[in-house]
Structures are given as structure tokens and as C-alpha cells.
Amino acid sequence: MTRRTHAILATALAAALTLGLGACKNDKSDSGGGDAAAGSTRAPGAESGTIVGGTPVKGGTLTVLSNQDFAHLDPARNWTMPNMDFGIRLLYRTLVTFKAEPGAAGSEIVPDLATDLGRPSDGGKTWTFTLKDGVKYEDGTPIKSADIKYNVERSFAPDLTGGPDYAQQYLADDENYKGPLNGEHLASIETPDDRTVVFHLKRPVAEFSYTATLPTFAPVPQSQDKGPQYDLRPFSSGPYRIETYDRGKQLVLVRNTNWDQSTDPVRKAYPDRIVVTQGLKGGQVDDRIIASEGADASAVEWMNLRPESVSKVLPKADVRSRLIAEQQGCTDMLYPNTSKAPFDDPKVREALMYAVDRDAQVTANGGPAMGDVATSYLPPALAGGTKLDPLKIPSTGDPEKAKQLLKDAGRTDLKLSLTVSSGDKTRAEALQQSLAKVGIQVTITTADPSVYYDTIGDTKNAPDLAILGWCPDYPSGATFLPQVFDGRTIKEKGNQGNVEQFRDQVTSDRIDQINAMSDVTEANKAWQQLNEELMKKAPTVPMLWQRRPLLAGTNVAGAFGSPVWTGQWDFATIGLKDPSKSKG
Structure with a gap:
């Protein structure tokens, strides 16, 4: 599923994270290391199995602070x-x-x-x-x-x-x-x-x-x-039920007394109540959790830490210890519109692949602590932890080769439109500078996050270029490559996966062959092989593998980023250190 665009962390975050962050580490983690050492550029909690706050105690009210409502809670519609x-x-x-x-x-x-x-x-x-x-x-x-x-x-x-x-x-x-x-x-x-x-x-x-x-x-x-209307009140089969829901303002969950934990060893259901406060402005969420006063000590934030909050978090050891930044398991890509010139020409797409400075994208995103250069479509989580790199293109790009490819294609003076979500403008400007080095002029247009996917998903009016990410729905190439590169998935409106409108019968046939494999191990190998074949066809340009920075209150326990749900808190285990100190 597409990863909804979040605020981009400033470069200051990457620099400050080199201080290292203290946090409890799960003894079951096989990462082989403890806290990030001083001078490390590894983000807190990244690939380390970090748990904030130790083991929770049952009871109390967990608060979730958010600047937005849920897209959908109806299980038939829930896909973010x-x-x-x-x-x-x-x-x-x-x-x-x-x-x-x-x-x-x-x-x-x-x-x-x-x-x-x-x-x-x-x-x-x-x-x-x-x-x-x-x-x-x-x-x-x-x-x-x-x-x-x-x-x-x-x-x-x-x-x-x-x-x-x-x-x-x-x-x-x-x-x-x-x-x-x-x-x-x-x-x-x-x-x-x-x-x-x-x-x-x-x-x-x-x-x-x-x-x-x-x-x-x-x-x-x-x-x-x-x-x-079922979106407003799904009938619960889980550990909590909806008590009240005022869209855009507040959702209150209370225990489902008919849920039986003996049938459900996964969900721990520590809090008695969960209150989601929505519609908060600007940096309110970060500021309240940093201060951790009253009910906010028992709160977690819904969306990523904001760039302007970095200087309030990292200099303070007690606040740093409540920050995690797990790998999202998604690949951010540059999507050229392959349905029309110039990107209907594979040689021009190949030139784009060599023109992009991915190091500049990492810097614009907040530096190496907050993301890695993407060298393939499949993220490491879908390749056995390996960072695939079939083309071996320098992370800064190869402008000379890109210019030669454009010359061979007869496209030496391109003028293109790039549409990005408003939070991605810094990355768009870095991309604009990269492409200018090979003679491509780029005009940037920003769209509000609430309409961005509708804008780029309108195939008849799609821009020349767009930036977005794709996240697998579960750890398999079957939930990545087909959704992004199979031409049969293209929709005239609401086109969320194959935004580049890539149609290639060889690719579609190969997808069908892999999907028919009964051996999962062999299928995974085949997805990696298809990944390499697709990289040579260059339907999109992989740029970045991101992390998700999240902050918890001082009374929160059992909190860690889920490796499946893009580093978001795993709500199955989250709870409180001292329920008596919670409010609400």
C-alpha cells in the first residue's frame, strides 16, 4: 500500500542523532548490539528491536495524539x-x-x-x-x-x-x-x-x-x-470496542468484555481505555508528549516527529530515550509517466535512473540516520535483509552517462513537470538540482497531502514526474512488484500503485508465473530476479528507504515500531508503566 506522505525531518535530526540514544533493548532481538554508540548515524531503535518503557502494567488510559482522523476503520476499506x-x-x-x-x-x-x-x-x-x-x-x-x-x-x-x-x-x-x-x-x-x-x-x-x-x-x-456508515462503528471482534467516535475530534475505545485472551495470545490489551485525540494543530502533538504532563505522560503520537521538534528532543537524554525510528520497509521512488513522451522511451527512463542523485535525497530527508539510499525496488525486508543493487549506479548518480543516454535518444533539452506532496518540497528541490546537471529543466508543483494521491492517480491528467513510496502489505514481493509494475492494475481514477502507468506484457506474464509457484522460497528468489529485470527497464527510480520517528510519553511502556506496519507503534503490546498516573 502507498505510504501516506509524512513531514520530512530536517538534516539537523541526522546530525543530532549521532549523539546516540539510550533505550531498553529486547533481549530476544538478534541484532547483536545494544544502544547506538556515540558517533553512530544509526537512528534510535532502527533494526534493533528497541522497546520504550519496559513491560506494561494492566489498566489505565492510553492517549493517542493526532493531527488527523482515520482514513477508514471499516475493515473492508482499511488499507493504509x-x-x-x-x-x-x-x-x-x-x-x-x-x-x-x-x-x-x-x-x-x-x-x-x-x-x-x-x-x-x-x-x-x-x-x-x-x-x-x-x-x-x-x-x-x-x-x-x-x-x-x-x-x-x-x-x-x-x-x-x-x-x-x-x-x-x-x-x-x-x-x-x-x-x-x-x-x-x-x-x-x-x-x-x-x-x-x-x-x-x-x-x-x-x-x-x-x-x-x-x-x-x-x-x-x-x-x-x-x-x-459502518466506518463510524465497526462491530468489535477484538479486545476493544468503540464507546464514542466524533470524527476528526476524538475516538474512545473501552474493553470488549466478550474478548477472550485465551483464544488470542497476540494482543495483550494492557490499557482499560484508549483515547485518540484528533485535529491537533502544528507542533502541538510533539510539544505535549515532550512535556509529558498529566494525561500526556501516558500518550503516544500518531504521526512522525516534526522537523521543528528535533532541537527540543535530542539534547535531552530523558526525551531521547522515548524516541524510536524503525525502518518503514517501504521504497520511495520517482515515478515518470511512461504512458507518453518522453518516458515512453526506455532510453530516456534509463537516463533518469542515472541522473538522480540519491545521496541528495537522503540529505533532504534528514540524513543517513533517517533513511538509506535505495538501490532497488524491493526493500531489504523483502530480500532476506540484503540490499539488492543490480545496476551498481553511484549513489550520487552518473550525470555524464545520463547525458549520453539522452543524446542517444534525441532528448537533450527536456522540460518536465514534477508534482509532490507539500511535505516533500525539499526533496523535490534536490531532485530539480540533480536533473538540471543533465540538462533537464523541472517545474515543481505541490499538492496538499489530502488530495495528493487523487491528483497523481488521475491517469489522464498525471504529471510528468511524481514522488511517492510503496509499502508491501506483508513481507513478500507478491505485494510489491505486481502492484507497482503490472499494467493490469492501472485505474483511470484512484490509480495508487502503478502510478507510472507502466505496461509491459513480459512483466505481466512473469508476474503470473511467479504467483503460480507453490514454493514460497523459490517464489521469493523469482521476485528478486524480476526486481533485477525491472531495474533494467527503469519504469521508476528507487531513491530512499525511510525510517519512522515516533515519540512516547514518560509513562508509556511496551512500545515499539512494528516491522510490518511501516514502523508504527504495535498497538497489540503498548501500555503504561503506572496506570494510576493516567487520566481520561
Whole structure:
């Protein structure tokens, strides 16, 4: 899924982070090191399994401070990483989920509502799941297999937009299906009894267990469905239920007394209440958590630490110890519009690949403490921890080679438009300077983050160039390369993955071949090979692998960045040191 653009940290953050940051380190981490040493450019918590505050105590009120509302809480529509984390960990359970552990262990899947990870048959084209005994909704009624089927069917409804589309991609005989509201149901999902759900797929999908971690595979009882209004009050199958929700202002969660932890070892559910305060202005969130007064001592921030807050955080050891900055597992890329000249010419795209100064992008993003030069499309998390580098282009680019490629293509005086989210203007200016060195003139246009994806996702009016990132929905190349580079995924409006509008039959055929592989290990190798082949075709330019800086209050415990949900707090384990000190 696209990573929503966050504020860009100033270069001062990278410099200041060289001081090192003290924090508790999980003994189970296999990173092999302790705190970042003085003089290190490693960000706090980055790839280290850092946990803020030690082990929580049950009870109290956790506060979440945010400058924005949720995009969606309806599990059929929830497809942005922090929102998926919040919904899946607190409000609804899925057939399968991820372990709630820091570091690499947090990328491992375990059964959630299901008794196992699913049982494939028919060469991987049929997957059967059995629900656990005793799983219930917030009103005490049992969760049934038909409720899983119903929510998957809801994800096809035209008025429930924005959610994951894997069900549409994978399920057999789903062409022209428009959801269950008219009484029509998918024959490709069977529920022979209340505890069994069977999915029939168009083709073998070896990693369907991972697909079943998505909120599409959470239960929704038909009796509770309210169409688009379900966004305001999802019916809980998780450890908390919604008490009140005033959109853009406040969401209050309280315990779901019918949730049984004996059926759910993943979610710890430490707080009694969770209060999400929304609509805060500017640096209010950072300032309040830095001060940690009253209820704010028991608070975490929703969005990234702001650049102007750096000088307030890093000089103070007690505040630094509450900061993490985990790898997001996403790749930020420059997207040329390949549907028209000049980027319909592979040679011009190759020139762009050599023209970009990726070191300058790292600097503009906050320096090496806050991100690494991206040398391939697949981030290290999808390549066994290896930083793939098939083209071996210098991180500062190769302007002379870029100019020669442009000359060979007969394109020596290009004038291009670049549209970026307003928070990415500094990076856009760095890119503008890089391309000027090879004779490309770039005009920058900024768009508000709230409309940015609609702007660049309008294929008929898309700019020449755009900057955005892509994050895998789970640790597999199957949730990265097909979404970004398969021409069959292009939509006229709301085109979120293949923004560059790259159409290549060889690539699409190869994607189908890899998706049909039953051996996950072999499939992972094949994705890496396809990554190399795509880099040579240069449909986009990988630039940056980012980290996510987040700050917690002094009374927060059990807090770490999830390796799955782009470094956002894992809400399955977060709690308080002393619940009696919390308010709200």
C-alpha cells in the first residue's frame, strides 16, 4: 500500500542523532548490539528491536495524539498502514495475524481467529480455514465463518472504496460481482458449517496465509452492516470496542468484555481505555508528549516527529530515550509517466535512473540516520535483509552517462513537470538540482497531502514526474512488484500503485508465473530476479528507504515500531508503566 506522505525531518535530526540514544533493548532481538554508540548515524531503535518503557502494567488510559482522523476503520476499506495496525490490533481480528514482537520476529505470522495458517489443496488453488472455539463479538454472539465471507464480499461493493483488492485479484469467478447487498454471494467462498470457510482461487497462491492477515479477512455480521456508515462503528471482534467516535475530534475505545485472551495470545490489551485525540494543530502533538504532563505522560503520537521538534528532543537524554525510528520497509521512488513522451522511451527512463542523485535525497530527508539510499525496488525486508543493487549506479548518480543516454535518444533539452506532496518540497528541490546537471529543466508543483494521491492517480491528467513510496502489505514481493509494475492494475481514477502507468506484457506474464509457484522460497528468489529485470527497464527510480520517528510519553511502556506496519507503534503490546498516573 502507498505510504501516506509524512513531514520530512530536517538534516539537523541526522546530525543530532549521532549523539546516540539510550533505550531498553529486547533481549530476544538478534541484532547483536545494544544502544547506538556515540558517533553512530544509526537512528534510535532502527533494526534493533528497541522497546520504550519496559513491560506494561494492566489498566489505565492510553492517549493517542493526532493531527488527523482515520482514513477508514471499516475493515473492508482499511488499507493504509497505521490505520490497519490500529484496526487489526484493537478492534477486529483476522484469520491470521503477525506476532506482536519487535524486530524480525514481528514479521512472522500466527493463527488469529483460525486454528492454523490455512490448509491448501488443489495445488494451492483452494484454502480452508477453521475458526477457533469460543471466539465472540462484543455482544457475546459467536463469530461465524459466514461473517468472514460476508466481509470479503463487502470489499467488492462500489460504495466501499479504498480497501485491499487481493480478494478481487485472487478469488475465482468474481467478474462483475458488486457485493452482497442485493442478495448475491460469491460461489468461490464456501462456508459448509459455522466454523469452516473455504476459498477457491483463480490460480495457486502459495502465500494466501499472509493475505489472510489483511482486514478484508476480518468478520462482519450481516446484521450489523450499515454500508458506508459502518466506518463510524465497526462491530468489535477484538479486545476493544468503540464507546464514542466524533470524527476528526476524538475516538474512545473501552474493553470488549466478550474478548477472550485465551483464544488470542497476540494482543495483550494492557490499557482499560484508549483515547485518540484528533485535529491537533502544528507542533502541538510533539510539544505535549515532550512535556509529558498529566494525561500526556501516558500518550503516544500518531504521526512522525516534526522537523521543528528535533532541537527540543535530542539534547535531552530523558526525551531521547522515548524516541524510536524503525525502518518503514517501504521504497520511495520517482515515478515518470511512461504512458507518453518522453518516458515512453526506455532510453530516456534509463537516463533518469542515472541522473538522480540519491545521496541528495537522503540529505533532504534528514540524513543517513533517517533513511538509506535505495538501490532497488524491493526493500531489504523483502530480500532476506540484503540490499539488492543490480545496476551498481553511484549513489550520487552518473550525470555524464545520463547525458549520453539522452543524446542517444534525441532528448537533450527536456522540460518536465514534477508534482509532490507539500511535505516533500525539499526533496523535490534536490531532485530539480540533480536533473538540471543533465540538462533537464523541472517545474515543481505541490499538492496538499489530502488530495495528493487523487491528483497523481488521475491517469489522464498525471504529471510528468511524481514522488511517492510503496509499502508491501506483508513481507513478500507478491505485494510489491505486481502492484507497482503490472499494467493490469492501472485505474483511470484512484490509480495508487502503478502510478507510472507502466505496461509491459513480459512483466505481466512473469508476474503470473511467479504467483503460480507453490514454493514460497523459490517464489521469493523469482521476485528478486524480476526486481533485477525491472531495474533494467527503469519504469521508476528507487531513491530512499525511510525510517519512522515516533515519540512516547514518560509513562508509556511496551512500545515499539512494528516491522510490518511501516514502523508504527504495535498497538497489540503498548501500555503504561503506572496506570494510576493516567487520566481520561
